[in-house]
Amino acid sequence: MSKEWVGCIAWFAVSAGALVASADLQVMTRFGPGPGLFIKVLAFTMLGLAVLQAIGLLMTHRRTVLARPTPEHPAALLNADESDDQFVATRSGMIRFAALTTTIFAYGLLLEPAGFLVSTVVLTFMSLVLLGRPLRRSMVEAVIAVVVAWLVFGIMLGVNLPRAAFEPLAVFGL
Amino acid sequence: MEGLFGLLHGFDVVFTWQNLLFALIGCLTGMLVGVLPGVGQSAGMALLIPITYHLDPAGAIIMLASIFYGAAYGGTITSVLMNVPGESESIVTTFEGYPMARQGRAGAALSISAIGSFVGGTVATVMLAVLALPISRLALQLGPPEYATLMILGLTLAAGLLGSSIVKGLIMVVFGLMLSQIGTDPALGVTRLTFGNVNLLDGIPILAIIMGFYGLSDVLLSVFKPFETGNAAARITRLLPTASDMKRSIGAIARGTGIGMMLGVLPGMASAVSTFFSYAVERRVTRHPEEFGKGAIEGVAGPETANNAFANASFLPLMTLGIPGSAALSILFGALMIQGVTPGPLMFRDHPDVAWGLIASMVVGNGILLALSLPLIGMWVAILRLPGNLIGAIIVVVSLIGVYTVQNNPFDILALATFTLIGAGLKWLNYPLAPAILAFILGKPIESAIGQSLNIAQGDATVFVTRPISLVFTLAAVAVIGMSVLRLYREVREERESAITERHS
Structure with a gap:
């Protein structure tokens, strides 16, 4: 199945989902348009x-691939898509994509239990390694990045960065 | 006259050491994100919103606006020196700028861009100062039906002007409007589509969508891109343009200023249209047509001037009507909302320091760009050698910490992660994200305006076509869609015909 069809089917699913989710919302009330009118439209x-x-x-x-803009045909600039990059789906790319996504979600879940320092070091290290930086250099860069982030957000901007709620880490004041 | 007094008040706001520093930091950061591969103007602004959140409103907006026009110039540097346009509006600059660089005239191309950008930007700013108050007053006279149709016109322009499919653009507009429906109904206070999650009562956090779509999704997708070595940066020998270069560029700069200003004031218009239009005009009026495509300086001066004049003029619909014209301005719109300032006709009355300070900062920012752009070129070229994976990791960390610090709520990180995934999926499927962001930002105001219009007309939906001004806006929106379909139809036909000719020859 082509990418175009994947997108098309996704929009059918989104519209069906929106109709189901808004089923109990009124379209019109005696005061005027109801909360369900716009979502249904x-x-x-x-x-x-x-x-x-x-x-x-x-x-x-x-699918006809439209001409790329050139000095002789500058109008083709208007047909250029916003994200015209070419992506190559490799196995290693898929694994790194999934791991990076999991890391980002995990950061949201672990930031408060594990505290800013520990979770941000892990996030930075994982991001560097998954994006292709060498392992040892990533460790050093992760520690430097967290110190800089702590100085900028915690000290300069005065943001209250979370300390670990998780007991063994909290003991060390992380 | 009133506007010029306002501008003077704005200078009073800008000329404090803090705000000048913010403008300087903004210009430098803007040029940096414009130069860095994979970090566009919108991503740069999105990444810095959380930092500006902790500043006072005037300083925060001055800094973000400086990033906005600083990035436009940063893109010029890579276009001229390396044939790598950062944004679609810079593509035109590569046509003449890169051949100039290969002839050893990169300095002339960059300095004429800086001069043109300064002239175009400054003239557009003065126009903005003069027209802002009268247009704000006019905007206050518009009723809800006119407002609703004007915003819909802006969205159709955003969906239909650029890209290879009008249907995809419109789908993204509807998707953005759907996302804006999540939360509490503005009229009746009823919760909808929140699935019982209290964090969604105020709707999806603006930053999560902006940063997910424009900052993080590109980093996530970078794992699928083949390693690129890129072109080596051309050497710069002579920095200043010759007298003949200047003579040839004066007309192009004047025309570029006019074109950029005229198109910039239209809500929803894309900057790439102004650069394309300026290039097409220069090609037509030139006395040296044989030089086009081989390094004609007018082909750099005109579009670069138009680009900056457009950028500054596009603040007019944002500040007077509350309608952002591009993804980057939607981000600025979001930043203003986060700061408690609602862009629109009341901005000059309720927040004069922010409004006039912002306008005055454009003059100062353009001066900073003119002064800094040429001496720092060596530094930008050195920065281009930074590894992309290091920049990617920095974007991940800054985005996640940044989105958390605004409300100290881990839910915002999860929302950001979700929209990063959605943004990456949409980019993979080749859907434009700018119309979705614009529609998300305008979703609630459009809903309120349509609701009020229906209430006024006692449920009669013809109210949008029976009032003359809203009828004009509605017809214009239909015309935009029609023209877009026609443009793409012609392009497809030409491509097929040329493919057939090639096969037969």
Whole structure:
């Protein structure tokens, strides 16, 4: 299945999800438009656009790649997509993507239990390694980065950075 | 006259050592993010919002605005020296700037860009100061139907002007509007789509969407990009343009200023349109058509001037109508909201220090850019050698700490992680994110305006086409969609015809 179809099916799912989630919201009240009016209108509009996209995909079997902008054809600049980068899905890329995403979610969950210093050192180290920095250098850079972040946010900007709630770490004042 | 007095008041706000320092830091940071690979203008601003949150409103907005126009100039440096445009509006600069650099005239290209940017930016700022108050007063006369249709026109411009598919642009607008629905209903106070999560009662945190879409998602996707060595930066021999260069550029700078200002004041207009338009005009009026594509200085001077004039003029719809025209201005809109300042016609009355300080800071910021851009080129070239993975890790850490420090709520980190994932998915699928951000920011005001209009008209939806001004805006929105479909249809047909011709020859 092509990427275009993945997107199209995702929008069908989003509009169906929005309709289900807003099922109990009133469309009109005696005071005027209800809390469910706009979300329902938007969900149906999305559905319509997804249908249009699907028809477009069915009608054009092969996607025409539009010309790139050149001095002779500068108008093609208007057709350039915002994210025109080419991505190559490799196995190692997938693993690093998943690990980096997990690290970011884990940081949100562990920041308060483990405290700012410990969790941020782990986050920085993991990010550096997963993005391809050498292991030993990452350790040093992670410690330096956390000290700088603590100085900027904790001292200069006076932000109350969390200390560990988790007992063994809290004992050391982390 | 009133506007010029306001501008003088603005200078009074800017000329404190703190605010001058913020403008300087903003310009330097802006140039830095413009130069760095993979960090755009929007990402740079998004990353620094949490830091500016701890400053006073005037200082914070001055700093963010300086990043906004500083980044535009940073992109010029890489376009000219390395043929790497940071943003779509800089693509045009590579057409003539890079050939100039290869001929050893990079200094002339960069200095004419700096001079043009200064002239265009300053003239647009004076226009902004003069027109801001009259347009604010006019905006106060507009009723909810006019406001609603004007905002919808802005969204259709954002969806339809750029990109390879109008349907994708419109889908992103609807998606952004849907996201704005999460939280508490503005009219009745009923919670909706929160799934029982109290953290969502105020809606999705603006920063989570902005930073997820524009800062972190690019870092996450960088693991799928092949390693790029990039072009070596061209050497700079002579810094200043010759008398003949200046003579050839004067007209281009004047035309670029006019084009940038005219297009910048239209809500939803994209900056790339101004640079393309300026380049097309210069190609047509030049006495040296044979030089275009090979290093014609007018092709750098015009678009670069237009780009900066556009950037400063685009503050007019933001500050007078409350309509941001681009993703970067949506971020500034979000930053103003976080600071408790609502952009729109009442900004000049309720927060004159912020409004006039911001306008005056543009003149000061343009001066700083002119003074700093050329002496620091060596430093920017050295920074370009920084490894991308180190920059990526810094973005991850600064984003996550930053989003947490605004409300000290770990939920914001989880929201940021979620929108990073969504943003990465949308970029992977080649959907434009700018219309979604713009729609998310304008979602609540549009809903309120449509709700009020329906209440006034006692539920009659024809109110949007029976009042003359809102009818004009509605027709303009339909025309934008029609023109976009036509543009893409022509492009596809031309591409197919040229492919057939190539096969037969």
